Amino acid sequence: MTDARLAGLAARLPNLRLLTDPADLEHYGRDWTRRWTPAPLAIALPGELAEVQGIVRWANEHGVALVPSGGRTGLSGGAVAATGELVLSLERMNRVLGFDAVDRTLTVQAGMTLHAVHEAAKEHALIYPVDFAARGSCSIGGNIATNAGGIRVIRYGNTREWIAGLTVVAGNGELLRLNRGLIKNSSGYDLRQLMIGSEGTLGVVVEATLRLTDPPPPSQVMLLALPGMDALMEVFALFRSRLTLQAFEFFTDAALRHVLAHGAQRAIDGEHPYYVVTEFDADEASQDAVLAAFEQGVERGWINDGVIAQSEAQAAALWRLREGITESLAPHKPYKNDISLRISALPLFLQEIQALLGREYPHFDVVWFGHIGDGNLHINVLRPENLSEGDFIKQCEQVTKLLADTLQRHGGSISAEHGIGLVKRAYLGSTRSEAEIALMRGVKQAFDPKGLLNPGKLFV
Amino acid sequence: MTDARLAGLAARLPNLRLLTDPADLEHYGRDWTRRWTPAPLAIALPGELAEVQGIVRWANEHGVALVPSGGRTGLSGGAVAATGELVLSLERMNRVLGFDAVDRTLTVQAGMTLHAVHEAAKEHALIYPVDFAARGSCSIGGNIATNAGGIRVIRYGNTREWIAGLTVVAGNGELLRLNRGLIKNSSGYDLRQLMIGSEGTLGVVVEATLRLTDPPPPSQVMLLALPGMDALMEVFALFRSRLTLQAFEFFTDAALRHVLAHGAQRAIDGEHPYYVVTEFDADEASQDAVLAAFEQGVERGWINDGVIAQSEAQAAALWRLREGITESLAPHKPYKNDISLRISALPLFLQEIQALLGREYPHFDVVWFGHIGDGNLHINVLRPENLSEGDFIKQCEQVTKLLADTLQRHGGSISAEHGIGLVKRAYLGSTRSEAEIALMRGVKQAFDPKGLLNPGKLFV
Structure with a gap:
């Protein structure tokens, strides 16, 4: 603890866990992006609310920038500490409060994982319904920070719909309920x-x-193989009109290849351009409805093939085809668009x-998946082995500019759920x-006049 | 048009409708509160978005305060213009845009009434589900301004849950989408x-x-008579656990007396301290469930009597007992707590x-009603005929201080849905x-640095 500021912090908060080992700095200084070299000043792991306030007050006195940190599963660099910030990790504050x-x-502490929140709700025969693949490691505080x-x-709906109250330490250390x-x-x-x-x-x-809310009725999980993107929109409209959908997720053949190579089991034979994993309420009426919707989709040429899970294990196997994608792509250090x-x-x-991607990325492996029912597409561009990471990102960013222009013309958003x-x-x-x-800058100024809270994120 | 500023506005926006007749100033200068004497500078009734921007820019140049104005059905003085403001009424901007x-x-203009929004949704076999008694006169813009x-x-849920996008003219006249x-x-x-x-x-x-969303399944409307407030909480818990509730509204015997005197029809004989109008999904399963819930409530002494509507006309008559309350109280110039x-x-x-109200208001007629399932109570204190309005409000405000203290200790809010x-x-x-x-002041400063937008409302 050679830094005098840190020594002062440690003296003021004697129970605060402070880490400065290089391995810890690296571990806590980055999220799932790997583009920045972690270089935090130190890692603070408060165990209680008063310590968080103490850290923020200390940061104000010494002008130290803070990076609030949850499970660091973020994909936009929101939790990266690459310029001497103090990482304020909530991971020890992970208890149910009531x-x-x-x-x-x-009521939970912000460092609780989404999975632990799910389990805590289940103990009371209720559910917290926001869910995604990073559930085991992401924190509820991080979910809130990105409106996951x-x-x-x-x-x-999104995380926003499920937040009845927030306790927040403001930029000056004051507590807001x-x-x-x-x-x-x-x-x-x-x-x-x-x-x-x-x-x-x-x-x-x-x-x-x-x-929290009541668990949904029993559901069924179905995998569909589709001939193209137009068919995808048609099948979505068809299924939405006939069934009560809980999920309607799509991915491409390229995504399937990666997830199969990563250990998942093929569930439909043959090659098909697009796949959908959908889950919907299962009751007697829906049995006929799903059959009718499926047959209509096949007749119209929108559906090539389909399989419906006959057991929980099969449902999990179908879901793995969709949920395993992000992990299966990770070794290829994908450039992610959300x-x-x-x-x-x-x-x-x-x-x-x-057309744009075909023209600009002819030599890159582009993997599409996402949530068509929310208008949310994940476009992952995989780095060819013969291209350096720097050159790869540079090339991708050129295309992102074109993508952003196209989005702007169509009224879209450059970030659906990952954050900026x-x-x-x-x-x-x-x-x-x-x-x-x-x-937004005016709001930032009102909340954080010294600019100490996650500076450089969202805007410079 | 003797005011030079107004003459300048009229010259700049030749198609803008501007009213300065005393009757118009009074009509547009107040909302459903009657505590303030309307005294606006003038009333502007823009017919298009560019005129709204022009008004806001003009206001900036001349330092004129603006009161954005919808249906003026507000109960908290949010649309009152009592100190020379320009009332910016959206009432002519009342069209469906798409x-x-x-x-x-x-997509609608802000001056559309809630009722017209309901009708427009119905044309497409969908619903806009936010609803309340002022639907015929309140504007959707006003609903948004108070998160009705x-x-x-x-x-x-509240209005907030149903807003996918807003077009706003900012304090400097810029357009925000x-x-x-x-x-x-x-x-x-x-x-x-x-x-x-x-x-x-x-x-x-x-x-x-x-x-918009799908219409709910067919529903049933029921009126219940209850022996007390404790029973009300128990019956709510019981009905919520057995039925899919669309509404669960309560009112007191005092409220019933007013609404009956105002022309509504009694539906349950005898005198009972509390009544509930509840509406819930009606399907075959619910027929048994409602009977079981009702019988259990009667057995436990929580329900004195009940009646279930057998037709749409009967359902409307039961709803009138609850929805007619505000209007029936209006002649008594009630002091309203929300x-x-x-x-x-x-x-x-x-x-x-x-206990507090019994102690502090022994000589006042206090009428309770509200939305128990949202934790929202309306407490209306009626003015005795022998008390001047000024003295009455003074006495009520003394009690509101005590009420606010009690609310604070219990973690409540001084305004559930009327606004501040x-x-x-x-x-x-x-x-x-x-x-x-x-x-909040910092945010206000960022959005409206000159303090021209509805000054004095919310905070001084």
Whole structure:
């Protein structure tokens, strides 16, 4: 502990866990992006709320930048500490603080993993319905920081819909208890909503009160093979009109190849351009409805083949084909695009963008997947082995500029659910107008006048 | 048009409708509160977006305060113009701009009434589910400004949940197109959410893209007579656990007397302290469930009597008992409290507050009703004929201080769905901390540096 500032922090908060080992600095200094070399000042692992306040006050006194940190599964560099920041990891603050059966809310510390939240809800025969593949490692605080979406948005909405209250340490160290679990509260600006999706730039989320709900009825999982992108839109409309969808996820043949190579089991024979994993409420009526929808899709030439899971194990195996994609691509250090549009804008956009990618990335392996029912597409570009990482990213960013322009013309967003962080910062202007960004800067100034909270993320 | 500033505005926007007749100033200068004497400079009725921008720019040049104005059905003085402001009425901007069947969104101008929005949704066999008694006169822009709740929140949430995009004229006249109908959009601070519930103090909402949804299944409407407040909480828990509730509204015997005197028909004989109008999904399973729930409620002594509507006309008659209350009280110039708590906090709070009101208001007629399933209570205090309005309000405000203190101790809100406006401004500190209010001022400064948008509302 050679840094005098850190020694002062340690003296002031004697129980605070502070790490400065190179291995810890590397581990806690980065997220799932691997583009920046971690270089934090130190890692602070507070065990209680008062310590978080103490850290923020100390940071104010010494002008030390802070990077609030959860499970660091982010894909936009939002939790990267590459310029001497103190990483403020919430990972030790991972307890359930309370459950209320009448309000149907669960109050948790921000460092709890999404999986642990799911389990805690299940103990009370309720669910917290936001869900996605990183559930085992991502933290609920990080979910809030990016307004995480995932695979059940079509049925349950984004994280935002499930946050009844937030406890936040503001930029000056003061504690804010925002909305306090109320259902109705029209008493001024909803700062809770402002905090959700602010990527740690407006305050440190330390606790959250989450709404829970009844488990859905039993569901069925189905895998469909489709001949093309047009068919995908048609099948989505068809299934949405006939069934109560819980999820409707698509991926390409290229994605399937990677996930199969990574150990998943093929479930439909032959090669097909597109696949869908869909889950929907299963009751007697839906048995006929699903058959009718499937047959109609086949007749119209929108569906090549399909399989419906006959057991939980089969359902899990079908889901693995979709959920295993991100992990199966990781060794290829993909350049990730996470874009969204109004569903109605997808067909025209897709025509343009497929032409664009074919023209600009002819020699790259491009893997598509995502949440068609939310208008959310993940476009992963894989790095060819013969290309250096620097050159690869440079080439990708050229295309991202074109992609951002196309998105802007179609009214889309450069970040659907990953956040802006460092990765998409240069493209923020494609989604938000200059006037909006000026207002965002004004809000940032009000919340964090010294600019100590996750500086450089979202905007410079 | 003797005012030179107004003459300049009229010259600059030749098609702008500007009213300065005393009758118009009075009509447009107030909302449903009657505490302030309307005294606007003039009324501007823009017919298009560019005129709204022109008005805001003109206001900036001349330092004229603006009061954005919808249906003026507000109950907190949020749309009052009593100090020489220009009223910016959106009432002529009341058209549907577009419907998208794929996105299931309806884009409307802010001056459209809630009823007209309902009708427009119905044309496409969909619903906009936010609903309350003022539907025929309130505007969707005003609903957004207060994050209006109403009678279906238990099933569908508040206005906030249904806003996919907002077009706003900012304090400097610039146009903001916030979120543009996207389902997922994690690209910086969600200024749309900040705008919702900001009571016209951050910008002028001119257009909104509303999410629509499928109509609910057929429903049944039931009136219950209950022996007391404890029973009310028990019956709510019982019905919520057995049925899919669309609404669960309560009112007291005192409220019933007023609405009956105002022309509604009695539906249950005898006198009972509390009544509930509840609406729930009706299918074969629910027929048994409702009977079982009702019988259990009677057995436990929580329900005195009940009646279930056998026709749409009967359902409307039962609903009138609840929805007619506000209008039936209006001649008594009630002092209105619109408070909310976590549902779990209600029983203890109610004990305290009933004792408080009995002690402080022994000579006043106090009428309770509201949305128990949202933790939202409306407490209306009626003015005795022998008391002047000034003295009456003075006495009520003394009690509101005690009410606000009690709310603060129980973690409640001084405004559930009416907003703060002028009426609750002095009590904002009971619901929001000093640190929160300081941040709200910072946000206001960023959006409206000259303080021209609805000044004096929400905070001074």
